[in-house]
Amino acid sequence: MKEIIEFSDKIITIERNQFLKKKGVIDTNLYYVVSGSLRVFFLDEHEEQTIRFGYKDNLIVSLDSFLTGKPSDLFIQAIKKTVIKVVTKQQIDKFLEIESNRNSWIKILENLVLQQMEREIDILTHSPKERYERVLKRSPQLFQEISNRHIANYLRMSAETLSRLKKS
Numbered sequence: 001m002k003e004i005i006e007f008s009d010k011i012i013t014i015e016r017n018q019f020l021k022k023k024g025v026i027d028t029n030l031y032y033v034v035s036g037s038l039r040v041f042f043l044d045e046h047e048e049q050t051i052r053f054g055y056k057d058n059l060i061v062s063l064d065s066f067l068t069g070k071p072s073d074l075f076i077q078a079i080k081k082t083v084i085k086v087v088t089k090q091q092i093d094k095f096l097e098i099e100s101n102r103n104s105w106i107k108i109l110e111n112l113v114l115q116q117m118e119r120e121i122d123i124l125t126h127s128p129k130e131r132y133e134r135v136l137k138r139s140p141q142l143f144q145e146i147s148n149r150h151i152a153n154y155l156r157m158s159a160e161t162l163s164r165l166k167k168s
């Protein structure tokens with residue numbers, strides 16, 4: 001992952017609650033979180049549904065738009081002041097010109113897809129307690145970086161349920 005980040009020549013700072021991207025925009029950039037935290041979400045009948053977080057040393061991308069070149073249904077918003085490195089599609093294409101980099105790129109994409117699949121399976125098949133325990137095991141740093149309100153939304157449970165599970 002570090003190899004692709006080296007192609008970035010742009011660093012931006014996003015203030016707390018500021019949007020990096022909004023629904024309806026084409027976004028073919030990849031973002032590397034230097035510091036701070038972000039959330040990726042969509043609106044489901046006026047209710048926010050968080051589907052991903054990004055914090056220090058994570059990659060964030062509007063994968064739907066990145067892969068299709070079409071407008072995204074996703075929002076990316078800073079949870080707290082966040083510094084990110086921007087890697088453009090052109091920089092990624094340049095990175096991929098080097099044949100030995102292609103395997104690294106495939107692993108990055110595979111990892112993003114597998115993380116989303118793992119989360120989807122959690123939501124569809126596990127109890128709130130199991131979802132909490134699995135996320136805690138998979139991403140313990142999440143609980144230091146992200147507020148309970150956002151984690152509860154991500155896990156599809158109330159903040160009260162999450163609080164109760166954390167205490168037990």
